[in-house]
Amino acid sequence: MKCNGAEIVIKLLEEQDIQKLAGIPGGCNLPLYNALSKSRKIQHILARHEQGAGFIAQGMARTTGKAAVCFATSGPGVTNLLTAIADAKLDSIPIVAITGQIPSFLLGTDAFQEVDTFGLAIPITKHNFYVSSAKDLFHIIPEAFRVAEEGRPGPVIVDIPKDVQLEELEIDNWPAHVTKSDSNLLKNNSIDINDIKKIAQMINESKKPLLYIGGGILHSNSSNYLREFAKKSNIPVASTLMGLGCFPSDDKLSLGMLGMHGAPYTNLILRETDLLIAFGVRFDDRATGNISEFCPKASIIHVDIDPAELDKNKLTKFSVAADIQIVLKELIPLIKEDGREEWSKEVATIKKSNPLPVTDYYNFYQPINLIRQIGSLLTPDTIITTDVGQHQMWVAQAYPFQHPRTLLTSGGLGTMGFGLPVAIGAALANPSKKVVCISGDGSILMNIQELATLADHNLNITVIVINNGGLGMVRQLQELFFDENYIATKFECKPDFTSIAKSFGLKGYDLKDDKNPSNTLKRILSESGPCVINIPVDSKEMVMPIVPPGAGNHEMIGSE
Amino acid sequence: MTKTEHVIMELTVNNHPGVMYNITGLFARRAFNLEGILCGRAENTNTSKMYLLIKNDNRIDQTIKQLEKLYDVLSVSICSDCDVRVFDNISKLIKLK
Ligand SMILES: Cc1ncc(C[n+]2csc(CCOP(=O)(O)OP(=O)(O)O)c2C)c(N)n1
Numbered sequence: 001m002k003c004n005g006a007e008i009v010i011k012l013l014e015e016q017d018i019q020k021l022a023g024i025p026g027g028c029n030l031p032l033y034n035a036l037s038k039s040r041k042i043q044h045i046l047a048r049h050e051q052g053a054g055f056i057a058q059g060m061a062r063t064t065g066k067a068a069v070c071f072a073t074s075g076p077g078v079t080n081l082l083t084a085i086a087d088a089k090l091d092s093i094p095i096v097a098i099t100g101q102i103p104s105f106l107l108g109t110d111a112f113q114e115v116d117t118f119g120l121a122i123p124i125t126k127h128n129f130y131v132s133s134a135k136d137l138f139h140i141i142p143e144a145f146r147v148a149e150e151g152r153p154g155p156v157i158v159d160i161p162k163d164v165q166l167e168e169l170e171i172d173n174w175p176a177h178v179t180k181s182d183s184n185l186l187k188n189n190s191i192d193i194n195d196i197k198k199i200a201q202m203i204n205e206s207k208k209p210l211l212y213i214g215g216g217i218l219h220s221n222s223s224n225y226l227r228e229f230a231k232k233s234n235i236p237v238a239s240t241l242m243g244l245g246c247f248p249s250d251d252k253l254s255l256g257m258l259g260m261h262g263a264p265y266t267n268l269i270l271r272e273t274d275l276l277i278a279f280g281v282r283f284d285d286r287a288t289g290n291i292s293e294f295c296p297k298a299s300i301i302h303v304d305i306d307p308a309e310l311d312k313n314k315l316t317k318f319s320v321a322a323d324i325q326i327v328l329k330e331l332i333p334l335i336k337e338d339g340r341e342e343w344s345k346e347v348a349t350i351k352k353s354n355p356l357p358v359t360d361y362y363n364f365y366q367p368i369n370l371i372r373q374i375g376s377l378l379t380p381d382t383i384i385t386t387d388v389g390q391h392q393m394w395v396a397q398a399y400p401f402q403h404p405r406t407l408l409t410s411g412g413l414g415t416m417g418f419g420l421p422v423a424i425g426a427a428l429a430n431p432s433k434k435v436v437c438i439s440g441d442g443s444i445l446m447n448i449q450e451l452a453t454l455a456d457h458n459l460n461i462t463v464i465v466i467n468n469g470g471l472g473m474v475r476q477l478q479e480l481f482f483d484e485n486y487i488a489t490k491f492e493c494k495p496d497f498t499s500i501a502k503s504f505g506l507k508g509y510d511l512k513d514d515k516n517p518s519n520t521l522k523r524i525l526s527e528s529g530p531c532v533i534n535i536p537v538d539s540k541e542m543v544m545p546i547v548p549p550g551a552g553n554h555e556m557i558g559s560e
Numbered sequence: 561m562t563k564t565e566h567v568i569m570e571l572t573v574n575n576h577p578g579v580m581y582n583i584t585g586l587f588a589r590r591a592f593n594l595e596g597i598l599c600g601r602a603e604n605t606n607t608s609k610m611y612l613l614i615k616n617d618n619r620i621d622q623t624i625k626q627l628e629k630l631y632d633v634l635s636v637s638i639c640s641d642c643d644v645r646v647f648d649n650i651s652k653l654i655k656l657k
Contacts, residue, residue, distance in 0.1 A: 118578055122585050127631040130578070147631065308625035 005134035026073025029100030031165035054084020059425020075113030090412025126154030200334035206275035215242035216280015293552030387443030417446030501532035
């Protein structure tokens with residue numbers, strides 16, 4: 001049988017069980033598209049910008065935990081993709097981007113749409129492959145998936161010149177489907193039981209232990225074990241932005257999000273713990289504040305799958321590089337059941353006297369109220385995506401997350417424009433679930449073209465634009481730290497998002513001047529199918545509290 | 561043991577164009593120090609050996625761990641019997657020019 005490189009790629013993607021992939025065609029990936037047209041197993045999702053395609057892949061990967069795929073052509077196709085790739089790198093999301101490259105015999109000649117994909121990819125991928133001959137694809141494609149998913153996940157780029165896509169091979173026997181190597185599993189399984197015993201002992205001897213959890217719990221699918229573990233020994237749980245959803249927000253042990261915009265009580269309780277149990281976290285500055293003031297009374301246990309995270313930002317008392325799930329499983333039987341009455345009482349007292357700043361409960365348009373109301377109208381399995389800014393932090397503070405993978409947000413890179421295309425990816429991978437993208441009037445404009453993709457596929461996505469007439473989060477920083485000297489944060493043109501939605505063929509609603517906005521919102525959210533809702537909020541609203549740059553987490557302002 | 565001013569890191573890497581880019585890029589973007597590089601293909605293999613001259617500061621462990629994460633880096637170690645003077649010879653060479 002004769003096959004060209006492009007056909008081999010598509011067949012290998014089918015073997016990886018890829019059912020949907022997003023992308024945009026162009027001169028240098030035309031052979032791939034030609035081969036894709038013959039696939040009966042893979043549906044192509046035509047994005048309207050390669051960044052959108054990258055984020056659609058992320059939406060699939062973030063909800064399933066499996067590597068998802070996007071396509072882009074050489075040159076501008078690749079450069080457009082980069083933001084979504086960098087975003088995936090910082091949040092450890094497995095994606096495989098397959099990019100077309102100009103024909104290999106033209107490489108290095110500044111040919112039309114030539115760009116150094118390899119060089120651009122290095123700092124923002126886990127690894128990237130350049131394919132120099134079609135036969136190498138049999139090794140490289142499965143390897144790209146392995147690298148993307150194994151250990152600490154991350155993005156991989158496979159760059160394939162057009163002539164390699166067209167190169168014909170005579171294939172007598174299709175190589176046996178290479179299954180995911182289990183070498184990694186073995187590596188992970190070989191944790192030392194003495195390490196586990198040591199951790200258990202430290203926890204059992206601690207008076208005031210506290211769990212600090214993050215994305216690692218998600219990636220290792222261990223939120224059930226986390227719950228069992230925390231409950232057994234009554235250990236309160238503080239989460240990073242990435243970890244929200246891993247522990248039910250309504251549980252009495254839940255402390256919500258810590259750090260820059262954490263609740264006052266969360267950051268204050270962190271000051272009291274004598275043993276910080278850091279599971280699947282990386283001591284990021286947004287979470288820790290001034291690191292030398294972070295948990296001043298605590299010894300630290302750190303478990304993460306990436307050895308390079310251990311002792312990177314903060315020295316620990318004891319650390320293990322391992323899969324959290326395996327550690328938790330071994331640990332649960334070894335820790336003692338403990339009511340921890342005294343510590344629980346202390347936690348409860350601090351919680352009670354240092355709540356999130358009180359809000360005007362009767363004002364529908366007050367952002368924290370608004371997020372709470374949205375939360376009360378949606379089922380716990382609804383997938384929420386956000387963009388970046390104040391609205392993102394209001395969601396993190398007030399939305400009642402119950403399950404892992406129900407919050408998709410750009411944690412590490414903080415990329416405006418994330419919300420809509422990620423929602424599309426999430427909806428494609430979870431056709432039975434409702435997806436709600438909570439965005440701002442700034443962020444939504446950064447990938448608004450993807451409303452067209454949304455319309456194409458008529459997905460069950462509600463886009464909520466929290467509209468404060470400008471770049472709210474930046475405005476807030478100017479108010480607090482630049483003497484209210486406002487520049488470039490207020491929008492002159494305020495587009496009508498309802499009309500924009502309608503022009504894409506979607507439903508659009510505006511809650512401005514609505515006599516009974518709660519009822520209207522309830523009605524809209526109970527419908528299914530794509531729509532956009534504009535909700536005006538006061539441009540002076542701020543995310544409170546806030547830890548000023550460089551300060552310790554306890555030095556937050558706006559917490560009274 | 562007294563702490564020497566420099567250490568030499570010995571790397572075994574896949575030998576293909578771009579590996580050097582990967583490694584020097586890592587040092588640049590993580591602001592690790594790097595004083596000298598010696599590199600050559602290991603005979604009869606698809607691998608190369610790289611020797612990196614590095615200031616012996618408190619970021620050595622982190623440097624090693626980050627290097628170990630690179631796909632094309634097969635092994636990393638601190639070379640205890642490497643002679644730092646080979647790098648002196650390079651500096652002589654550079655001065656000559
Ligand atoms: C791509 C990108 N550019 C710039 C920023 C810096 N930035 C962070 S938040 C923000 C304002 C976001 O405005 P909006 O989406 O309206 O959200 P709001 O803060 O008003 O809720 C900006 C400009 C960013 N995070 N991402």
